[in-house]
Amino acid sequence: MSPLLTVNNLRVSFPTRTGEVNAVRGVSFTLGRERLGIVGESGSGKSQTGRAIMGLTPGHAKITADSLNFDGIDLLSVSARQRRDLRGKRMAMILQDPKYSLNPVMPIGKQIIETLRTHERVSARESRQRALAMLEAVQIRDPERVFDLYPHEVSGGMGQRIMIAMMLVCGPELLIADEPTSALDVTVQLEVLGILDRLVAERGMGLIFVSHDLRLVSSFCDRVLVMYAGRVVEELPSANLAAAQHPYTQGLLNCLPTIGSHRHPLPVLERKVEWAQ
């Protein structure tokens, strides 16, 4: 089986007044229908990697890659139109904060239908039914009521579930989740992750899960890429996290306070210039 997504030597750079900023510097990986986690600190290039795959990098940025291939389609050479057809239909992205990523002046149901009707020719009635079914799939108790609400009328956890519903309504093959639960409470986090996990498994999607929380990612994904300063410093199967070789990965693992471990002060992450070479 050929991989769903092939990324080879991806580079993203932003020209600024003080010279080029290289956000992503030579990232390579392949993704099948599996769950891949990308972990790193702020500024490590993990979100820009996801955005480059989606084609959401700002226009002035420069993207180069030896190959960026989605199911046989060369993403670097396709037209903007084809890219738009792909986005939302075959690949979708969940963003961090539902407060900012949902349209505040459009009812929730209408937003889901908008996604659906952009990509498929369906009747108004069928699209409404599919939107309601999708809201039900993300465990929203009263979909009929939520359908007519505006984003400010729902909680953060509900907003994120709506976001997931909207992204999955067209049945994408690749889902990129960029810190999908960082803006949520711990208790709600688990619920949302559980829903996401079930839907991804049921529908056999490829998932790229971007987060700064290594423990969370490793419990959720099959494989983890650890990024530092725009590069992948280590790739690990999640089950083997304890065997992490790179000091940066170990640092990310150790810096979290956990119940029952008394380490005062907490070990702090080291950052060395040579890791970025």
Add this chain to the structure above:
Amino acid sequence: MTGTALSVRDMVVTFDEFVALNHVTMNVNEGESFGIVGESGSGKSTLLRAVAGLNVFESGSLTVAGRSYSGSRRDKEFYSTVQMVFQDPYGSLHPRQTVDRLLLEPLAIHGFTDVDARIARALDEVGLGSGFRFRYSHQLSGGQRQRIAIARALILEPKILLLDEPTSALDASIQAEILNLLEQARKDRNLTFIMVSHDLGVISHMCERLAVMKKGEVVETVSVEALEKREFSEEYTRQLLVASEGFRRSA
């Protein structure tokens, strides 16, 4: 020296019809680090804000260092004893003031004279050199901003620090640095902490006792040792504990 630093008795806060705090009682001893956990909307931040005088409380009492306060009126003496650090380091620093001015303001209000030395020392203490003194907050990272917010709280040499989710807007790796900084400050100055967080891991690392809040009420107060030994009575506490252990795929 185990006097009571701060005590809240039967505090009630309502916003119109909504009861945000429903007869909340808590006692914090001098030199203690006290945690408050709960989900969004449980009233944990409201409690802290009511103590700081940012919300009005309707009934109940608040006693700090032997003096009682009511409503939202707080005098200078209160603020030289109690200072607060907020959740969002992007929202809590004035965008058009330099770090120097931000730190000068509390000193000016409280009539300190040796401002220069104090600002330099405060920056030093939070691990930022004097090079940061004339920067604006947009020139700082999230972690650096939170350090400035802590410096601003510590510069008046308070006895009690109210911490409202001080690290939840930060990366896991930066969180460790800020928590270490807070612990060091507490050790050096013998401070009393009241720390709010939704992360039980952070609270159990930082605190000795904690209150679990739900829907505006304190459902349980336990020591961290009891928490670690799973000696608590509320189902809700167990849920929070499970949540803090991370995602598990149900079979």
